[in-house]
Amino acid sequence: MRIVLAEDSTLLREGLVRLLADEGHEVVAAVPDAGQLLTAVERDRPDVVITDVRMPPDNTDDGLRAALQVRRQWPGTAVLVLSQYVEKRYAAQLLADRSDGVGYILKDRVAHVEDFLEALDRVAAGSTALDPEVVQQLLSANGNDPLHALTPREREVLHHMAQGHTNAAIAARLHVSQSAVEKHVNTIFDKLDLSHVTGYSRRILAILRYLGA
Amino acid sequence: MPTVLIRLAAVAAGIVTALVELLFLVLAGLAAAVARPRVRPVAERYALRLVAAEQRRLAIATGTPAPAPLTGSGPRVYAYLAARIVPALMAALTVGLLLVGCWLAAIVVVAVATGTMSVPDALLQVILGGALLAGNLQAILGVARLDRWLARRLLEESSREALRQRIDELAASRAEVIAAVDDERRRIERDLHDGLQQRLVTLGMLLGRARRSHDLDKTRDLLAQAHADVQRAVEEMREVAWRVYPSALTHSSLDEVLTMVAQRSTVPVKIDYTLPVRPGRRIETALYFVACEAMTNAAKHARATVITIAVGAAGTGVEMVVRDDGVGGADPDGTGLHGLARRVAALDGRFAVHSPPGDGTELRVELPCE
Secondary structure, three states, rough: EEEEEEEOOOHHHHHHHHHHHHHOOEEEEEEEEEEHHHHHHHOOOOOOOEEEOOOOOOOOOOHHHHHHHHHHOOOEEEEEEEEOOEEEHHHHHHOOOOOOOEEEEHHHHHHHHHHHHHHHHHHOOOOEOEEEEEEHHHHOOOOOOHOOOOOOOHHHHHHHHHHHHHHHHHHHHOOOOHHHHHHHHHHHHHOOOOOOOOOHHHHHHHHHHHHOO | OOHHHHHHHHHHHHHHHHHHHHHHHHHHHHHHHOOOOHHHHHHHHHHHHHHHHHHHHHHHHHHHOOOOOOOOOOOHHHHHHOOOOHHHHHHHHHHHHHHHHHHHHHHHHHHHHHOHHHHHHHHHHHHHHHHHHHHHEEEHHHHHHHHHHHHHHHOOOOOOHHHHHHHHHHHHHHHHHHHHHHHHHHEEEEEHHHHHHHHHHHHHHHHHHHOOOOOOOHHHHHHHHHHHHHHHHHHHHHHHHHHHHOHHOOOHHHHHHHHHHHOOOOOEEEEEEEOOOOOOOHHHHHHHHHHHHHHHHHHOOOOOOOOEEEEEOOOOOEEEEEEEEOOOOOOOOOOOHHHHHHHHHHHHOEEEEEOOOOOOOOEEEEOOEE
């Protein structure tokens, strides 16, 4: 896939370029700030944008604002945002209207190369990748009663779903059959009163909405 | 009755002390005219002693507890000593009248004893004399009160004013210190996130790539790179830890620690340390931070080729001067230097930055020793 990368730390940017090249991806531009990111996206029309949140010029959430603009202006471009720490507000802004082709993960996750590449693949394929820690925070901050009605196993499945994993991926991770996962998913949607929502990406969005993201 | 006598004696003593003070002022004035700078501290010391004696005398004369001894000095002390001439003159007048009254009373007693004065006349004299005595005693005690008021007005209010100023200073420097600590923490957070964290994440990526690689040579290269990165991460980590607190100061003296830091500096550093005894830990720590910041700035921004650090005694305190031959133009209000200024101010020290564009940078720190 063709990628535009924005990260102000030279060390990390170079490392990411090499890692992505190793995996056979083409990094068409690797830039150190938000302004250059938008220029590069306009020029190169990549499949995916990977961007850090805190970047020049303001060193606040410049990267996130650029990511939101990319999503508005070029809806076909997937966006993976790397964040120094979990900020639910950022996740909520990214997921504001749709959950397809978007990811929000912790920067540290990049060190877990497999997790990072998997999240990248998921986002590029048009689905969602939310950091487990973000999901954890959403779940623990949510005091809705129906959540308490979930069994521990169902909570586990919900946790993975909210990260954006497919039923097949959840089945593999939990070492159960896919039909078992599907059964859990149906129960979860019943219990949360969301059974009318259909379609994978809309279901993920519904879950995240439910959790308050 | 004895209390009144003691108070009277104290007021009368005030006449003598005023003469002594007048003499002192004349002598001090003459001495100052001849040998100005050397005589000043000596004169002030004696002036303070005279004031302390006055305050003890006034405590007895007015029957009130003596105020805390005066520590500050200055023109107000001399003004007080000069102004004492007024209560002293009034004391001389009232005490003199008392003595005259006593003498007249003695004459009356003698006249009654020798029979030259009739008893009714004597009784009249006693009534008249008693009334005059009561008025006179009131006047003498009034002089004591005037004397006390003068001291309060000229001495204690000035020391109260000084205290208030000191409290303002302390409140301001405390707020500044808190702000400086926060700034420092923010910097450390940036150091950790922008430096160490990026390095560790990159390291994780290198190892991840090595694990995923199917080419043995490439794996070996990646591992070698990762190994070098670990060394760098360890060094960075040590530097951040040192920035948090120079723990070496617990077992080494400032010159040893500065020598250690100087060895790691990319710009050559000359250290001239002439303190005969170690100053307190707080002073060493403050000087350490100033020296480190100066070294970092000289290497990072000033493009200096040499740095000199001179630490020596100055008066009762310590003085450190850090100089470089770089491009100058350092901003004293920048986070780094401003933080140092606040740290020094919290220890009642003085901090000065002299950094004209193109002509090097000089940081001067003076700290009083506890």
